[in-house]
Amino acid sequence: MSDIPFFSFSGMHSQIKPEILKVFEDFYDSNWYVLGKNTEEFELNFAEWNDVKYSVGVSNGLDALILSLKALNLKDGDEIIVPSNTYIASILAITHNNLVPVFVEPDERTFNLDPSLIKEKITSKTKAILPVHLFGQSCEMDKIMEIANKYNLYVIEDNAQAHGATYKSKKTGSWGHINGTSFYPGKNLGALGEAGAITTNNIKLFEKVKALRNYGSEKKYYNKYQGVNNRIDELQAGVLNLKLKYIDQWTDERQELAKIYIENLSNIEGFEVPYIHSEADHVFHLFVVKTNKREELMEYLKNKGIGTLIHYPVPPHLQEAYQTLGYQKGDFPIAERLANNCLSLPLYPGMTNQQIEFVCKKIINFF
Numbered sequence: 001m002s003d004i005p006f007f008s009f010s011g012m013h014s015q016i017k018p019e020i021l022k023v024f025e026d027f028y029d030s031n032w033y034v035l036g037k038n039t040e041e042f043e044l045n046f047a048e049w050n051d052v053k054y055s056v057g058v059s060n061g062l063d064a065l066i067l068s069l070k071a072l073n074l075k076d077g078d079e080i081i082v083p084s085n086t087y088i089a090s091i092l093a094i095t096h097n098n099l100v101p102v103f104v105e106p107d108e109r110t111f112n113l114d115p116s117l118i119k120e121k122i123t124s125k126t127k128a129i130l131p132v133h134l135f136g137q138s139c140e141m142d143k144i145m146e147i148a149n150k151y152n153l154y155v156i157e158d159n160a161q162a163h164g165a166t167y168k169s170k171k172t173g174s175w176g177h178i179n180g181t182s183f184y185p186g187k188n189l190g191a192l193g194e195a196g197a198i199t200t201n202n203i204k205l206f207e208k209v210k211a212l213r214n215y216g217s218e219k220k221y222y223n224k225y226q227g228v229n230n231r232i233d234e235l236q237a238g239v240l241n242l243k244l245k246y247i248d249q250w251t252d253e254r255q256e257l258a259k260i261y262i263e264n265l266s267n268i269e270g271f272e273v274p275y276i277h278s279e280a281d282h283v284f285h286l287f288v289v290k291t292n293k294r295e296e297l298m299e300y301l302k303n304k305g306i307g308t309l310i311h312y313p314v315p316p317h318l319q320e321a322y323q324t325l326g327y328q329k330g331d332f333p334i335a336e337r338l339a340n341n342c343l344s345l346p347l348y349p350g351m352t353n354q355q356i357e358f359v360c361k362k363i364i365n366f367f
């Protein structure tokens with residue numbers, strides 16, 4: 001068996017190459033390169049696919065989250081509840097708005113924000129909850145929305161890793177008041193460069209972020225807000241429009257592959273496959289296992305030609321960039337334990353059953 005990389009685009013990209021080249025050519029010939037027909041079509045198509053009324057294409061996932069929070073008109077120092085074990089972008093979106101992240105530990109089984117720990121963190125300054133659907137599995141959104149409604153808080157979903165995932169049959173990115181997602185190339189729906197989107201059912205928030213991403217302007221050369229340039233790239237919108245036709249098929253493939261991992265690896269002492277919540281349809285952006293023999297297993301698999309990665313080795317509260325928040329080791333033990341035990345195995349559309357079975361065999365041999 002030849003080497004198995006942690007991730008590869010080749011399965012997806014060889015399938016659509018002729019169509020993608022046509023997108024490039026049409027774009028080139030269009031003579032219109034920013035906020036044109038591709039962007040308009042993608043925004044409509046993505047909103048429809050994500051079961052929301054509106055979507056706004058933006059420059060990347062971090063900007064989608066920054067603009068979503070900016071649209072809410074919060075005050076400096078207001079508090080946002082966020083999981084203690086997320087990717088750094090969720091936290092940057094908060095602090096770049098002069099807001100304060102208030103960390104809540106995840107449910108150790110799902111890696112996702114534990115709704116039962118939210119209430120004790122709510123203060124008079126709390127204005128929003130920012131749940132993150134980590135690795136492709138939805139948070140328990142019904143419980144989170146219930147708390148938000150009770151305490152009059154906004155909900156901003158970070159849906160960067162969970163395109164197409166559902167909870168109780170309702171899609172992630174359609175629960176919150178305003179939500180951000182990323183189309184970074186390696187995400188389930190990925191551009192060939194930088195892109196992101198905001199989804200919402202609220203027309204006021206929709207109109208505001210649509211203006212904010214384009215210099216705060218609704219009408220050319222008339223500026224209603226102090227906006228930014230966070231426009232989506234017209235070429236990327238064309239690519240995403242095409243890839244959107246394939247995303248459900250690619251998600252099915254991810255789920256089939258994950259099933260093989262789970263069937264083969266469920267009964268190993270000292271090793272845990274992802275826990276799947278009974279109400280969640282997991283889209284396996286990443287296949288993250290837990291073991292306290294992580295470093296040894298990683299090294300062993302590397303020697304067999306199998307790529308793995310760690311998502312993520314350092315939780316936000318222990319990052320150098322956030323020393324200013326004043327946290328220490330031990331403050332969020334679940335996030336820290338997950339950072340020490342988690343390991344992501346290769347999983348991507350185009351990977352073969354034989355490749356997954358090979359990885360399984362090596363893991364079984366290791367243990």
Ligand SMILES: *Cc1c(COP(=O)(O)O)cnc(C)c1O
Pocket residue numbers: 060061062063086087089090132158160161181182183184195196
């Ligand atoms: C990728 C990612 C982002 C940021 O997206 P970019 O497009 O890279 O800016 C935000 N949140 C999470 C959870 C992500 O995985």
